[in-house]
Amino acid sequence: xxxxxxxxxxxxxxxxxxxxxxxxxxxxxxxxxxxxxxxxxxxxxxxxxxxxxxxxxxxxxxxxxxxxxxxxxxxxxxxxxxxxxxxxxxxxxxxxxxxxxxxxxxxxxxxxxxxxxxxxxxxxxxxxxxxxxxxxxxxxxx
Amino acid sequence: xxxxxxxxxxxxxxxxxxxxxxxxxxxxxxxxxxxxxxxxxxxxxxxxxxxxxxxxxxxxxxxxxxxxxxxxxxxxxxxxxxxxxxxxxxxxxxxxxxxxxxxxxxxxxxxxxxxxxxxxxx
Numbered sequence: 001x002x003x004x005x006x007x008x009x010x011x012x013x014x015x016x017x018x019x020x021x022x023x024x025x026x027x028x029x030x031x032x033x034x035x036x037x038x039x040x041x042x043x044x045x046x047x048x049x050x051x052x053x054x055x056x057x058x059x060x061x062x063x064x065x066x067x068x069x070x071x072x073x074x075x076x077x078x079x080x081x082x083x084x085x086x087x088x089x090x091x092x093x094x095x096x097x098x099x100x101x102x103x104x105x106x107x108x109x110x111x112x113x114x115x116x117x118x119x120x121x122x123x124x125x126x127x128x129x130x131x132x133x134x135x136x137x138x139x140x141x142x
Numbered sequence: 143x144x145x146x147x148x149x150x151x152x153x154x155x156x157x158x159x160x161x162x163x164x165x166x167x168x169x170x171x172x173x174x175x176x177x178x179x180x181x182x183x184x185x186x187x188x189x190x191x192x193x194x195x196x197x198x199x200x201x202x203x204x205x206x207x208x209x210x211x212x213x214x215x216x217x218x219x220x221x222x223x224x225x226x227x228x229x230x231x232x233x234x235x236x237x238x239x240x241x242x243x244x245x246x247x248x249x250x251x252x253x254x255x256x257x258x259x260x261x262x263x264x
Contacts, residue, residue, distance in 0.1 A: 003236050010228060010240045014221070014247050021213040029209060 008120055009055050011113060016048035018106065019098045034092070040081055041097040044110075047074050051117065058124065068121055075114035078103055082111070143259040144193060144202075148252060151186045155249035158183055162242030169235045177226060180241050183248055184222040190252070191215060206258040214258070218251040 023041035031038055047070050054067035082102035085092045092100055103110030158179030165176060194215060197203070204211050225244030229237035 002232060003234060006228070006232060007236050007239050007243065010225060010243055013224075013228075014243070017217050017221075021217050025207065025210045025213050029207060 005055070005120060005124070008116060009052060011109065012048060012052040012055060012117070015098070015106070015109060015113065016045065016052050019045035019048050022098060037092050037097050037100075040077075040099065044074070044077060044081075044098050047077065055117070055120075058121070064121070067117070071114050071117040071121065074110075075118070078110045078114065143190070143197065143204075143256055145256070147186075147190070147193070148256045151183075151190065151252050152249050154179075154186060155183050155245050155252065159242045159245030159249060162238050162245060164242075166235050166238030166240075166242055170238055171233050171235060172229060172237045172241065176238055176241055180222045180226050180245065183245055184219070187215070187219045187222070187248070187252075190255075191219060204259045205262045206260075207263050211255055211258045214251050214255045218248050218255075221248055221251075 019041065023038065023045045026034075026038045026041055051067060051070035051074060054063045054070055057063035058067045078099045079102075081097060081099035085096070085100040096105060098106060098110055102108060158176070162176045162179065165173075170176075194211070221244045222241075225241050229240040
C-alpha cells in the first residue's frame with residue numbers, strides 16, 4: 001500500500017468509523033424503532049471495515065478478491081438504499097443510514113468512494129509488486 | 143459545549159486541513175507545520191473532552207443524545223494520532239494529504255457535535 005492508495009484507505013477508514021459509530025448509537029438507543037434501517041446501518045459499517053482491511057492487504061490475491069466483493073457490495077448498497085430512501089421514504093422515516101439519499105449526509109463520499117475504489121483495484125490488478133517474496137501467510141504485513 | 147470554542151476548533155481544523163491538502167497536492171512532505179497543526183487539533187479536542195465532562199455539572203447539559211455526542215468525540219480524538227501514524231509510515235506528499243483529510247473530518251465531526259449538544263433529540 002503506497003502513495004495515493006494510502007489516501008484511499010484513510011477515507012475508507014474514516015467512513016468505517018462514521019458508519020460504525022452511527023449504527024452503534026442507533027442500535028443501542030432504539031433498535032426497535034426502525035430495525036430495517038438500523039440493520040442496514042450495521043451492514044454498511046461491516047462492509048466499510050472489510051473494505052478498509054482488504055485494501056490494506058490487497059497485495060495478496062485473496063484479499064484483492066475480498067476488496068472487489070466489499071466495494072461492489074458497497075456500490076450496490078449506496079445505489080439501492082439511496083434509491084429506496086427517495087422512492088419509499090417511509091422505510092427510513094425514523095432515522096437515516098449512511099447510504100440514505102446516496103450518502104448526502106456525508107457529502108456524497110459514500111457514492112463516490114466505490115468508484116474510486118474500483119479504479120484503484122483495476123489499476124493495481126496484479127497487486128503491488130512485493131519487494132520481498134511473501135513467506136508468512138498469516139499475520140499482518142504492516 | 144461552548145459555542146465560541148467550537149467555532150475556534152472548527153476554524154483551526156478547517157485551516158490546517160485545507161493547508162495540508164493543498165501542500166500535499168503541491169508535493170510537500172509532512173513538515174513541522176502540518177504535523178504541528180495536527181497536534182494543535184488534538185490538543186483542542188482533549189480540551190473539549192475535559193469541557194464535555196465538566197459542563198453538565200455547571201448546568202450546561204447536552205440537549206440531544208449524550209451517547210451519540212461521545213461516540214463522535216471519542217472518534218474525533220482518535221483520528222489525528224491515527225492519521226499521523228498511518229501517514230508517517232510512508233513519508234510522501236500523500237502523507238500530507240492524509241493529515242489534511244483527517245483534519246477536515248474532525249472539523250465536520252466537531253460541528254456535528256455542536257448540533258447534537260444544542261438540538262433536542264426528536
